[in-house]
Amino acid sequence: MMDISQHYPALIIAIPLFAAFLCPLFKERIKALATLAILALLATLIFVVLLAGQVYTSVAPITYTYGSSSPGLTLPSGYHVPVRIIFEIDGLSILMALITVILALVGAIYAYSSIKDESGKGKFFALLLLLTVGALGMVLTGDIFNLFVFLEISSIAGAALVAYYNYRGEANEAAFKYITVSSVGGVLVLFAIGILYSEYDLLNIAALGNAISTTGLSTLDLFALALFVGAFAMKAGTFPMHMWLPDAYGEAPAAVNPPLIASTQASLYALLRVTYIMYGGAVFNYTTLGWVLIVLGVFSMIFGVLMALKQNDIKRFIGYTAVSQVGYMLVPFGVGLSTIGDDVAFGTYGITALQAGLFHMINDAIYMGMLFMVVGCVYHATGKRNMEELGGLARNMPLTAIFFMIGGAAVSGVPPFNGFASKIMIYESIYNFHPLLSIIAIVVSIITLGAYVKAFQGIFLGPKLKEFENVEEAPTSMLVSIAVLAALVIVFGLMPSLVVKTIIAPAANALVNPYGYYAGVLGGV
């Protein structure tokens, strides 16, 4: 009898993919479509949790070889290198998969009410599930070409979803920009993969990492690394390659924002996988690579928040603060990379910086997804997105106002919400690397708080305006999905130690042990 527990990795991709292809059959029946998508994502979440149980009790990454007689058989007899598509799941992959499915699930629940009056609902849910499949595939696969394929799936589905409100010219323009930058980024990733394949005849990340560490870095390897870093940093929304992000996030339906954030963070994951694992075994100047990430991160932090402060469009405003938050992840990741090779520095603050960056990545996905959905409620209720035209909505939409306050406090690093827990780890760890970085991070947090105070005042405070006298609170399904994320913001904020110990530390440990990853996949090669 088949042991289903061996096939969790395949099921995590297959279930939402199958559901995506079923969606067009239901055409415009929103109840059936939402039920299908929610059930598929719930089932996926269950399998991700079950797989997490296996990952956290296993010393080596869990492998799943497609087409093999046994899923764990990465190297059939007679083979010296893995040739099949292999999913390689370690602490980092499962962390990303978990947050991706949660964000997609709340997005699907939210969509039930938010797109009720739109047309093309079957296509919407099909694309939403495909976007999730793309992001999930990126974080689970152990094959670099397969990662490119999933990157393309998520980019195409994401662009189509950004253009969902196609009666708005801005939505079509934003989708065009998104697909243009994504395609060029994707082609450069493919080019980098081609370079490595021509050099090593390999596509498996562990095998490539092992080969690079054995032969030493060539000029071509460094050229490929530059392409990977540039393309993934652009896809993650790093300044000054971020311009597509406020456009795309701003025009996408609010229900799409959480899975879109997950797909953006999957690119950040790919950046980590390439720098820490694929190139992690090679001997080269990690400090320079680390500083590249730090500089990009500092620019993202500062200019993201400065741009946010002058926005009047509520969705673009949150989009720019999302750019700023990317900086909070890149800086500690850069600090972690810079300390590799210096055992004392890495043990003292490098590992804490890495954990802080990963923790912030998860926190950011939660509160950013929540904030986009909150302003989606405002747009749903008023039909307006300009802060200049809004005001006094806290009287009619108290729950939405409270959720905005929680999200705004979390993103600004106000205790006791989750953003503060990861930010205090960031401040303290990067201070030891360079105090100025910590000062910049704190100042940017203060400006972020100022920006959110402005937005809260503009949208929710002030006297009741005549044009919004009859405005009502958002529908239940939209509020429920926001409440789920708000609960996570509070729980992660009140129990940061548990979160760090349970899911963040295994992810960080997986990243700093490239040889363990190679050996786990290749069987002690």
Place this chain on the structure above:
Amino acid sequence: MLNTGFGYWEPIIFALTFLLLGCIAYFIYIRGNPKHKKVGEQLKPFLSGNPEPAKELVHIRGRHIYWGFKEAFAPVYRKLDEMHDGDVRNYMLWFFGILVILMLIFLGGM
């Protein structure tokens, strides 16, 4: 308790302290002047004797907040606005520019 590497953060104690301070503030609030009238002239703002305009007319909109900050940073914002011109060709130029810099750093300095 979260170990931050160099210190500790205990959110439960923070939340309890916050709650305690909230209770104290509420206690002070309910002990306020019982003779305070909830209607009448004393509730109106004093505007040098001028009549109070309608609330909708004096609503502080988003653009009014941090006006000074934005004025002080006007030169920076002018540059940032030039950069964010919405032209996808320029988006690509920035991307390629960064790629070239990355290649120079990686191929020259590593």
